[in-house]
Amino acid sequence: MSNPILDTFFEETEELLESLAEGLESMQGAEFDKETVNSVFRAVHSIKGGAGAFKLTELVNFAHSFETVMDAVRSESLALTPQIMHTLMRSADCLADLVDAARSGRTIPDEVTSGFLTALQACLGEGEIEAVDAWDNFEFAAVQLDIGPLDGSAPEGLAEITPAEPDKAQVGYQIDFRPHAALFTNGHEPALLFAALADLGRISTWIDLSQLPEWAALDPTDPCLSWRVELLTDESEIAVQEVFEFVHGLCDLTIGPLFGEQVALVAEPSMPIQLPEITIQMADPMPNDVSQPDIPQPASVAQAPVAPAPPVVAKTKAERGEEGSEAKAPKATLRVDLDRVDRLINAVGELIINQAMIAQRLQDMTTTRDDDLVMHIEDYRLLARDIQEGVMAIRAQPVKSLFQRMSRIVREAADATGKLAELVTFGEGTEVDKTVVERLADPLTHMIRNAVDHGLESREARAAAGKPPMGTIRLSASHRSGSVIITVKDDGAGLNRPKILEIAKRKGLVAQDAELNDAEIDQLLFMAGFSTASTISNLSGRGVGLDVVRNAVQALGGRISIATTPGYGTEFTIMLPLTLAVMDGMVVTVGGQTLVVPITSIIETIRPLPADLHRIGTDETLLSIRGRMIPVVDVARSLGFPSPGTLNAPLLLLVESESLGECALVVDSVQDQRQVVIKSLESNFGSVPGVSAATVLGDGRIALILDPDAIAGGRVTPAYQMPNSLSNAGRTAHANA
């Protein structure tokens, strides 16, 4: 048994160490960009953060020093001499060693690390590493771990995080059970024994059929099955022994700690058996290795007669050796390589295109129309859809697990900053593609920490503003417009724009004489190297955060926007594509071009009376509908198509847009409504304003998929273009402002 969170940390660290090594490698070359330095810095930073949560102090201290040097390199206050480069490379090796040590529970002698620490210190000259103070101020609640016996012995490094009451700790037992014929003739039933074990905790059982003879040779009274049971329980081993009280001597039985060394308790029928008496012996245990407080000692069990292990036990031990300690109790799930699922998803996408093409051809062949065929094609369509939904469901998972982790982040961050904060979540059941859930964990963690650290005011400031002392972080997920919307909202003071601008100028992120509007100032937060924290804390506030968040979200094909209300808080909105493969769309014609509008964003289609259209100024038109005025957007003009220019009796698509509320899009005609396979344009064309992707229609033509949000938002700020990567987020932010 092992701790899944700790496992995740080590897995993640493995990756971080890799990218750290990679980054340092490329820093050695003459050419490297700032992003490389950033990535090295972030890798060290993340390792420190994770290690902090597990109180891996050595690791934290070392990573902290390393990080401080990297920070200096990043801010270019430290020139990269070959000597310093060498120190960094060696420190990365040392960091990897420390991680290894933490994983296996070893400790690395101080002399080894202190050499590197001194070298790192030397890089900075006079005592620049403020490790001690900063760390002391940062108390992280240690994660409560249910550490079972890891390889039969608790690693030293982890010993301090095992719960204080060893006997309450959940431990695992591995029970190998092979009934003799007498067990059955004496009126026992293995299933009842397993049921009794299940009463103690969670069990997983495996049956060994290898001894099953050929049918002809089968003797029904001769048992040939054996079982392995893994039991997770907080009961003592005595309780486990008691389950088997009546069957001693009637079976081969080994009970041992999960993944630990086992002691064979093979009582031959002729041997005297010892039962409740074991209790007495166990109450006076043999001197235990202190590093294993919560592990039932095989030695104490060994006072029952120990016979040489029979072949069957020897074999299972050999198997275990092969599996290593990684073997876990299987759940009723199937682990499939992600690539296979993705290949399937791709194939289903092609299937849907193929289905659409056949349907289209059939529709064209009006002369030879065959009702049966039409029906079969319709069945085909429904089936293809079922398959597609099923395949997508394989990848979909609710964000609940992700959100649950965040409440811990809030608690930790609140403790670390001395604030009161609670997390309120909405839409936990919202299902999102697995990749999205996984890759959202880090950015979300950063955002939540930021929200507590920078978003919420101190208790005093909240009291002064007449707010309740408890700050609220609102985390929500929902599906909208074919996207997943995740928002992180705090009820703090809102962004301090003058301060943001001042810092950005001081750090040289913008020109001294730059004049930025509010939305542009907000965007500065997403720039690498920006930090408003006046003091350096260990986890947030070093400029790691929003740039990482933005990069991660963009890597998922999404975008992030920020909205703030002075005095009332700040809201970050992440919009991500719902699926990475297929969606329902309405096929429309605009300016002679075929476009697809996501059906999720369409509220209705209307052909308004001329009297309902109101022209404002030269360009603007409003639609009066059910007593409300809604802006009308000429899609053709927004996309730069030659516009027919007639707005007298247009066909309008009423769409819900993220940023503007409702909005009416002008189209020439509606052709069809169908499923389309999303083919990303980004890898070939980069981000195209107003267009989210493309698709292949049934007749083989390519159509662009409209991004109604961008079209609607673009109406507000048609002229201003943010440079490069800021443009996406910028557009939404403008609209929100």
Add this chain to the structure above:
Amino acid sequence: MTLKILAIDDSKTIRELLRSVMEEAGFEFSSACDGVEGVERYAQVQPDVVITDINMPNMDGYGVIDAIRKGTIDNQVPILVLTTESGDKLKARARDAGATGWIVKPFDDVSLVSVIRRVTGMVA
């Protein structure tokens, strides 16, 4: 389904004690006062669990176990042995004779019922 319990013991006190506990637990209870009667009753009642004393006139507990195990009527029925000693010898002998488990006197109602549940899988 109500569990049928057959208790075989020469002590009336024990039989009545068992009756009160078993009926309290919702089981159907019948009893016999020695081994021979016990084996007869077994054939009539066809109980789900047999509880038998060891030291009895006419036929002792081992005899009862042997008769049931070698018989033709549900010969893998759970048989629990009542014993005053907690000695291993007796338990080992009972087990070798084919007993399913044992109940150490003095017994309390909770442990008694839980043992029956354990060997039958029935929730009382």
